[in-house]
Amino acid sequence: MSNRVQCVLCPHLCTLAPGERGRCSVRLNVDGELVSLVYGRPVAVHVDPVEKKPLFHFLPGIDVFSIATAGCNLRCEFCQNWEISQAAPEDVTPYDLPPEAVVEQAIAYNCEAVAYTYTEPVVYFEYTRDTAKLAKEAGLKNILVTAGYINQGPLTELAEYIDAANIDLKSMSDSYYRNVCGGTLQPVLDTITTLKELGTWVEVTNLIVPTLNDDSGELDELARWILENTGADTPLHFSRFFPMYRLIDLAPTPVSTLQSARERALEIGLHHVYVGNAVTEEGMITTCPECNEVLINRQGYIITENNIENGKCGKCSTPVAGVWHGMEEQ
Amino acid sequence: MKALALFLLMFLVLTGAVSEEFQSEQDSTDSGLFQFLVRMARTEIRPWAKPIENVDMEWMLELFESGIITFHTADWYVEKDDPDE
Ligand code: SF4
Numbered sequence: 084m085s086n087r088v089q090c091v092l093c094p095h096l097c098t099l100a101p102g103e104r105g106r107c108s109v110r111l112n113v114d115g116e117l118v119s120l121v122y123g124r125p126v127a128v129h130v131d132p133v134e135k136k137p138l139f140h141f142l143p144g145i146d147v148f149s150i151a152t153a154g155c156n157l158r159c160e161f162c163q164n165w166e167i168s169q170a171a172p173e174d175v176t177p178y179d180l181p182p183e184a185v186v187e188q189a190i191a192y193n194c195e196a197v198a199y200t201y202t203e204p205v206v207y208f209e210y211t212r213d214t215a216k217l218a219k220e221a222g223l224k225n226i227l228v229t230a231g232y233i234n235q236g237p238l239t240e241l242a243e244y245i246d247a248a249n250i251d252l253k254s255m256s257d258s259y260y261r262n263v264c265g266g267t268l269q270p271v272l273d274t275i276t277t278l279k280e281l282g283t284w285v286e287v288t289n290l291i292v293p294t295l296n297d298d299s300g301e302l303d304e305l306a307r308w309i310l311e312n313t314g315a316d317t318p319l320h321f322s323r324f325f326p327m328y329r330l331i332d333l334a335p336t337p338v339s340t341l342q343s344a345r346e347r348a349l350e351i352g353l354h355h356v357y358v359g360n361a362v363t364e365e366g367m368i369t370t371c372p373e374c375n376e377v378l379i380n381r382q383g384y385i386i387t388e389n390n391i392e393n394g395k396c397g398k399c400s401t402p403v404a405g406v407w408h409g410m411e412e413q
Numbered sequence: 414m415k416a417l418a419l420f421l422l423m424f425l426v427l428t429g430a431v432s433e434e435f436q437s438e439q440d441s442t443d444s445g446l447f448q449f450l451v452r453m454a455r456t457e458i459r460p461w462a463k464p465i466e467n468v469d470m471e472w473m474l475e476l477f478e479s480g481i482i483t484f485h486t487a488d489w490y491v492e493k494d495d496p497d498e
Pocket residue numbers: 090091092093094095096097104105106107108109110156205206
């Protein structure tokens with residue numbers, strides 16, 4: 084017996100001999116058994132507003148207990164959390180926080196949801212799933228913030244407990260995924276459509292990196308793909324790049340690039356397109372797709388105005404896509 | 414050594430000696446040389462991704478005993494037969 088194993092959690096499908104760990108650095112073959120090195124060992128634990136995930140159409144204003152372990156199955160050269168995502172588990176001091184403790188802490192901090200975020204919840208799959216299951220039993224919501232690089236079987240298993248997800252669609256180019264992120268495009272697209280089909284509330288984020296994925300044709304293609312595959316009501320967040328990790332020589336994304344990407348995505352037919360990591364007037368506002376009334380206004384992550392009543396526009400009563408307090412998902 | 418193995422494997426692929434399913438050892442030919450090359454090149458099949466790493470198991474055990482890491486049984490994996498067996 085060779086004691087080799089193949090991890091089928093993500094599309095990398097790492098085949099590992101004893102003593103080898105996968106590309107995510109947190110799954111190790113110990114004598115023919117695959118183990119997670121980070122179960123119950125988060126390296127980041129914070130309480131964040133849900134708007135920070137970002138989720139703009141999911142219970143606005145709630146606090147979210149947010150956790151992350153070390154590790155990621157991608158290696159994005161622009162990673163904003165590279166100190167923990169690209170670290171091996173032994174490189175960062177962890178907390179000892181088993182799933183029960185996460186739920187206890189979330190309740191103690193008056194959070195209405197738990198988010199699996201910052202790094203990549205796919206690679207700490209068992210911890211995410213077990214915590215989400217307990218959180219759901221305790222009446223909390225679960226939020227996945229992910230690059231979506233996961234196989235369909237585990238995704239379907241996890242989706243049972245996940246209420247909302249923000250999925251990072253980095254580009255519509257497979258070569259960008261390979262060369263800049265160390266992954267491939269199609270599995271991410273599949274994750275978005277599968278979660279949507281399974282009833283998870285889905286929002287999509289695209290980080291616009293100058294010179295790498297800021298081509299207007301490609302950004303339009305991304306907006307069109309969302310329109311055709313998950314519908315006009317799927318919120319899209321164009322996010323501003325700041326020099327980070329291996330791309331410290333690039334300038335931040337010009338705000339005008341973000342604004343014009345947003346305007347074109349609206350013209351293409353998406354109803355809710357936002358701008359993140361930059362101060363813009365329209366980029367943080369939710370408007371009614373029917374009468375154009377301002378529904379939610381935000382200053383940073385703070386909600387300054389909310390005219391959604393029972394999930395409907397306060398002026399014309401058109402239902403607004405999302406999950407809102409006091410009502411079921413539209 | 415790994416680079417040489419990759420070069421030879423690429424040569425075999427380019428000359429049509431290897432099926433495009435070469436990632437799956439079960440589909441591969443019986444050639445001992447081929448098996449050797451596949452084993453040598455295995456971690457480089459996705460050269461654009463992060464590498465698979467060999468770790469010092471004694472050190473891992475120390476980290477486990479100190480509570481820094483866990484050995485929590487993972488889901489979603491399968492046992493892989495050795496291509497030689
Ligand atoms: S989750 Fe990790 S070990 Fe499993 S296939 Fe993906 S990168 Fe490899």
